[in-house]
Amino acid sequence: MKLEFFGAAAEVTGSCHILHIGGRQVLLDCGLIQGSRRDEERNRDPFPFDASGIDAVVLSHAHLDHCGRLPLLVKRGFKGPIYTQDASCELVAILLADAAHLAERDAEYKSRKTGKKVKPLYTVAEGERVIRQLQNRKYREIFEVVDGMKVRFRDAGHILGSASVEVWLSENGAERKIVFSGDLGQYDTPILRDPEPIDRADFVLMESTYGGRRHRDRAETVKELGEILTSERSRKGNILVPAFSIGRSQEIMYQLGKHFDEWDLGRFQIYLDSPMAIEASKVYWSNTHLYDEEATRLRSENGGMPLLPNLKLSRHPEESMAINRIRSGAIVIAGSGMCNGGRIIHHLKYNLAREETQVLITGYQANGSLGRRLVNREQSVRIHGRTIPVRATVHTVGGLSAHGDQDDLARWYECMENRPPVYLVHGEVDSQEDFRNYLGKRNGAEIHLPKPGDFLEL
Numbered sequence: 001m002k003l004e005f006f007g008a009a010a011e012v013t014g015s016c017h018i019l020h021i022g023g024r025q026v027l028l029d030c031g032l033i034q035g036s037r038r039d040e041e042r043n044r045d046p047f048p049f050d051a052s053g054i055d056a057v058v059l060s061h062a063h064l065d066h067c068g069r070l071p072l073l074v075k076r077g078f079k080g081p082i083y084t085q086d087a088s089c090e091l092v093a094i095l096l097a098d099a100a101h102l103a104e105r106d107a108e109y110k111s112r113k114t115g116k117k118v119k120p121l122y123t124v125a126e127g128e129r130v131i132r133q134l135q136n137r138k139y140r141e142i143f144e145v146v147d148g149m150k151v152r153f154r155d156a157g158h159i160l161g162s163a164s165v166e167v168w169l170s171e172n173g174a175e176r177k178i179v180f181s182g183d184l185g186q187y188d189t190p191i192l193r194d195p196e197p198i199d200r201a202d203f204v205l206m207e208s209t210y211g212g213r214r215h216r217d218r219a220e221t222v223k224e225l226g227e228i229l230t231s232e233r234s235r236k237g238n239i240l241v242p243a244f245s246i247g248r249s250q251e252i253m254y255q256l257g258k259h260f261d262e263w264d265l266g267r268f269q270i271y272l273d274s275p276m277a278i279e280a281s282k283v284y285w286s287n288t289h290l291y292d293e294e295a296t297r298l299r300s301e302n303g304g305m306p307l308l309p310n311l312k313l314s315r316h317p318e319e320s321m322a323i324n325r326i327r328s329g330a331i332v333i334a335g336s337g338m339c340n341g342g343r344i345i346h347h348l349k350y351n352l353a354r355e356e357t358q359v360l361i362t363g364y365q366a367n368g369s370l371g372r373r374l375v376n377r378e379q380s381v382r383i384h385g386r387t388i389p390v391r392a393t394v395h396t397v398g399g400l401s402a403h404g405d406q407d408d409l410a411r412w413y414e415c416m417e418n419r420p421p422v423y424l425v426h427g428e429v430d431s432q433e434d435f436r437n438y439l440g441k442r443n444g445a446e447i448h449l450p451k452p453g454d455f456l457e458l
């Protein structure tokens with residue numbers, strides 16, 4: 001039995017590893033490569049394995065960098081089951097439908113622009129085929145994936161349904177246990193439970209996205225949000241909140257609901273302007289058995305989720321366009337999270353030049369994104385071919401990351417009393433090296449940085 005590293009070894013996206021056991025092959029995740037256009041073109045490359053030779057997929061959670069190449073896997077011949085947690089199953093269906101729809105639209109646009117027929121990465125129909133192969137499993141349920149391989153999902157506290165994966169392997173009398181962290185959340189993330197402790201493993205595959213840094217304290221972050229929303233300025237214009245549809249949008253709504261009276265939010269009209277975030281919110285608000293203690297208590301006190309009486313859901317384009325006519329008193333939560341596309345672009349176009357506007361940046365903004373330009377306080381930005389002066393106030397509110405920082409990652413690892421060797425995946429090289437030094441000093445762990453194509457004999 002052995003493990004082969006393919007994607008997200010020494011990079012952040014495209015998570016994909018392959019386990020070989022008793023002549024069978026099982027993928028851990030099948031994520032999309034994200035980043036620059038050139039990086040994303042690599043998604044069209046053939047897999048370095050035969051898709052029809054894969055027996056099953058075990059999927060940690062519903063983010064595109066973990067599940068976004070599943071439609072390609074199916075299209076190229078994979079016919080087996082895709083196991084993921086219950087809520088994750090619902091979110092994957094929403095996410096892949098949206099990704100396929102955007103891929104089709106993008107291809108149409110490029111075809112028109114270049115005069116050549118550009119094929120989408122995958123079509124809506126191809127996205128739907130994946131959904132038929134999904135198999136939902138509960139946290140803590142042990143199930144067989146193939147002969148000689150059993151799996152159990154444990155809550156990873158990253159987004160709803162996210163899992164760390166315990167894998168038990170047995171071959172010719174030898175037994176091994178591998179733990180794949182998936183993406184780990186911060187401890188004390190609202191709504192979600194903390195990453196669940198796992199007591200031992202022979203090998204650990206671990207994410208290290210923020211292995212090189214510490215997040216700002218969450219309580220400080222929430223206090224800062226409160227100061228912005230109660231300031232004199234907030235009485236004048238609109239407040240725009242770019243947010244990812246799964247996770248961040250729900251967390252922001254939850255914070256607004258939790259502090260509704262304290263921050264006097266009844267004077268605003270709050271909009272969730274994203275069909276996908278609306279769908280994802282349904283999954284969040286209906287899987288109440290996965291909530292942490294605080295969310296369970298607030299939900300029962302308020303008689304349900306979300307906790308916002310003045311929330312308007314904006315599904316249709318006309319509803320979204322109507323928001324552009326509002327001059328003040330609106331809080332608009334819309335995607336995309338990095339302002340690269342989606343409806344937030346239109347709201348920015350209409351509001352950035354107005355001094356009374358405030359923009360709340362609550363998530364990571366990649367280099368080159370419009371969101372990063374705003375964070376960098378550029379004086380003007382280009383939107384839809386027009387130069388827009390930035391007179392709005394842009395607040396960067398740190399501390400709401402869905403990923404644990406180095407202390408969170410170390411805390412999770414240290415639950416494993418036997419201190420197994422660690423293979424760092426899913427992180428840029430700098431943060432992997434920082435985390436290797438940090439963890440090594442803290443507890444003497446043996447840490448490896450595998451490269452794509454490397455094998456680990458188990």
Ligand SMILES: [Zn+2]
Nearest residue numbers: 061063158183
């Ligand atoms: Zn993730």
